[in-house]
Amino acid sequence: xxxxxxxQGGHIIDPSQxxxxxxxxxxxxxxxxxxGKGEETPPQPGYDVLPAKGRIVCPGFIDxxxxxxxxxxxxxxxxxxxxxxxxxxxxxxxxxxxxxSPPLDNQATVEFxxxxxxxxxxxxxxxIGCISKDRKGEGLAPMGELASAGVIAFSDDGEPAxxxxxxxxxxxxxxxxxxxxxxxxxxxxxxxxxxxxxGIIATKLGLRGMPAAAEEIMVARDLALAQLTxxxxxxxxxxxxxxxxxxxxxxxxxxxxTAEVTPHHLTLTEESILGYDTNAKVNPPLRTxxxxxxxxxxxxxxxxDIIATDHAPHxxxxxxxxxxxxxxxxxxxxxxxxxxxxxxxxxxxxxxxxVAKLTYEPAKIIGDKHGKMxxxxxxxxxxxxxxxxxxxxxxxxxxFASKGRNTPLAGSMLKGKVMATIFHGEMVxxxxxxxxxxxxx
Ligand SMILES: [Zn+2]
Numbered sequence: 001x002x003x004x005x006x007x008q009g010g011h012i013i014d015p016s017q018x019x020x021x022x023x024x025x026x027x028x029x030x031x032x033x034x035x036g037k038g039e040e041t042p043p044q045p046g047y048d049v050l051p052a053k054g055r056i057v058c059p060g061f062i063d064x065x066x067x068x069x070x071x072x073x074x075x076x077x078x079x080x081x082x083x084x085x086x087x088x089x090x091x092x093x094x095x096x097x098x099x100x101s102p103p104l105d106n107q108a109t110v111e112f113x114x115x116x117x118x119x120x121x122x123x124x125x126x127x128i129g130c131i132s133k134d135r136k137g138e139g140l141a142p143m144g145e146l147a148s149a150g151v152i153a154f155s156d157d158g159e160p161a162x163x164x165x166x167x168x169x170x171x172x173x174x175x176x177x178x179x180x181x182x183x184x185x186x187x188x189x190x191x192x193x194x195x196x197x198x199g200i201i202a203t204k205l206g207l208r209g210m211p212a213a214a215e216e217i218m219v220a221r222d223l224a225l226a227q228l229t230x231x232x233x234x235x236x237x238x239x240x241x242x243x244x245x246x247x248x249x250x251x252x253x254x255x256x257x258t259a260e261v262t263p264h265h266l267t268l269t270e271e272s273i274l275g276y277d278t279n280a281k282v283n284p285p286l287r288t289x290x291x292x293x294x295x296x297x298x299x300x301x302x303x304x305d306i307i308a309t310d311h312a313p314h315x316x317x318x319x320x321x322x323x324x325x326x327x328x329x330x331x332x333x334x335x336x337x338x339x340x341x342x343x344x345x346x347x348x349x350x351x352x353x354x355v356a357k358l359t360y361e362p363a364k365i366i367g368d369k370h371g372k373m374x375x376x377x378x379x380x381x382x383x384x385x386x387x388x389x390x391x392x393x394x395x396x397x398x399x400f401a402s403k404g405r406n407t408p409l410a411g412s413m414l415k416g417k418v419m420a421t422i423f424h425g426e427m428v429x430x431x432x433x434x435x436x437x438x439x440x441x
Contacts, residue, residue, distance in 0.1 A: 003048050004028040005425070005436075009039075010052030010386065014059055015356035016363070016375035025057060027382040030425035035378065049437045052386055055419060058355045059374045060092025060123075060383030062362040064260060065157070065182070065236055065308035066333070068094075068125070071112060072101025077313040077403050079113065082333070083121035085311070085402035087429040089333035090358075090418040092383035093124040093373050094311075095366070098135070098151075099158040105130035105141040110149040122428040123421075124383075126370055131156045131170045131181065137163055140170060147177035152366050155182035157236055160218055162188065164225065171231035180232040180258070180365060185218035185243070186210075186284065195324060197270040197285040205273065207323065210285050212240040219243045223250040226257055234365065235259040237310050239284040241294035248303040258365055260308040261295050263336045264408075266343060272408050278319045278326035280408035282312070296348050299357060306365065307357045309336050313404020331404030335395055337387055339409060341416025344389070351389065382425040391417040 007025045012035070014020075019035075026034035026042045034042045063086065069077035077085075079096075086094045096113065098104030104113065110127050117125035129146030131154045133139045143154060154174060161167040161183055174181050191210040196202050198209025219235055223246060226233035238244060238259050247259050264282060269289055272280035280286060298304035312329025319326050340358075343349040363374025372380040395412050397405035421429040 003046065004033065005050060006042060006047045007050045007052050007057050007384065007386065010055045010057035012057045012376065013352055013355045014376040015352060015360040016059065017377060019376070020352055025376060025384065027384070027422065027425045030382055032376050032378055032380050032382050035376065050420070050434070051437065054388065056351065056387050056389055058385055059359040059376050060385050060421065060423060061090045061358040062093040062366070062374055063091050063309050063311070064095045064306060064362045064365060066094050066096055066311035067099065067313065068096040069313060070100060070116060071109065075315055075403070079116040079125060080120040081401060081403050082311070082313070083117065083123045083125060085333040085400060086123050087421045087423070088401050088418065089336050090385040090387060090421050091123060091333060092385070092421060092423045093126065095126045095128055095152055097155060097157045098128050098130045103130050103135045104128070104151070105133055105135065105146070107145050107149040110146060110151060114150065123423050124370070126152045126366065128153045128155050128182065130154065131161050132166060135159060137161060137166065140166065140173065143170070143173050143177065147179060151179070152370065153180045153182050153234065155184070155236070157182060157184045160184050160186045160188065164221060167222065168225050168229060171225055171229040171233065175229065175231045180234040182234040182236050183218070183222050184236050185215050185222060187214040187217045190214035195281065196273050197287050199270065199288070201270050201273065205276065212242055212287070215240050215284055216242040216246060219246050223247070223255055223257060226250070227253070227255045231256065233257045237262050237265065237284055238295065238298070238304060239265045239287050239291060241291050244294045244298040244303055248298070251303060258305040259303070260306045261299065261304050262308060262310045263332060263339045264330050266292060266295055267339045268408060276323045277408055278321065278323055279330065279406045279410070281323065281326050281328055282330050283328035296343065299349065300353065306361045307340065308362070309333055313402050314406045315403070316405060319406045329406060330408065331400065331402050331406045333402060334400050335407055335409045335414065337418055338393065338395070338414030338416050341389060341414070345415055382422055384422040385418060386420040387416060387418045389416050391415070393417050
């Protein structure tokens, strides 16, 4: 049995309980066992102390959208490396997309991911199952079998669910399992051959554009189908002002929809492509300042429910090529908090909202079938993230735990750093400067 751990004197933010004040947190046998305000100390003696003055102590982050690449693309990432990268980024729960090889469209591959996660992972890994068999968009995957295998949602992410009839069926069946359908919204007839956001910059660079309308057409269709079926729809990586508007109106009408936005779509514009940086090539593409403003407004007004990374690692050689040939994707776990904190430092988001979008809100979408998440409530698994909101650091991709070093933020200075990540009471990541103090009182 390990000694209880007291995280002492930090700024505790737990939107699930409305806590936003200085206090201490005791972890005993993997669970949150005591929470005290101000200078309070736990009643029982004998615990180690982790001083947290000046730091934020919050529930472990939850990522509803990432790519762990295993099975099939282990040169890009594995569950072992991806979950360590997640821990470095402050995430204790990550939901992995099924576009692996073979894809997660049957019980056996889902079981494979779950067993790898148990034996080699360091955080909670929750798989997402396919909508269609083999992700071909033709026939439905065995959704009942996938639901019993423990998937937390269905998605053909990487590709949209093109066929409206199939999407309708998937939404209808999903209701029986109480699980959301996550769609990657893209009208592929409008984006074919596209490399970046359509606009002046694409024209200047001579790259084929992907118009905002390609996303919005599919968002509108999905919302209509969600209304028709009464199912739970989740829109992946929203990037345009128009999509935010569509989702806003759907929510006003009472349609069951939730939506996510990524850290890169909130902080980077299409101008990141100006030097033909293939590490800024992502799908959906980086958009404009105006879109970013609408996305942030959407977060503030709960039109957009959560922030998800869409962590999409690739090998260096895959990205070291002509722009048109490079794969889409950004390795996002390890820079998520640092880049998102720029929105807090600029006064565009409160710390409380940011933490809610990374903890309590995604936990609501997943539900608690897989244990309590996104809360520091007494008795909940001790999944805790500690971060320094003001620490400056330079993104050094050589230090990444992820195999994917594909980020346009390489070499950038970020303000805000994860200092420790605790999963089920176990320290799965800690910054070199963190030291525990033993207290035998
Ligand atoms: Zn996607």
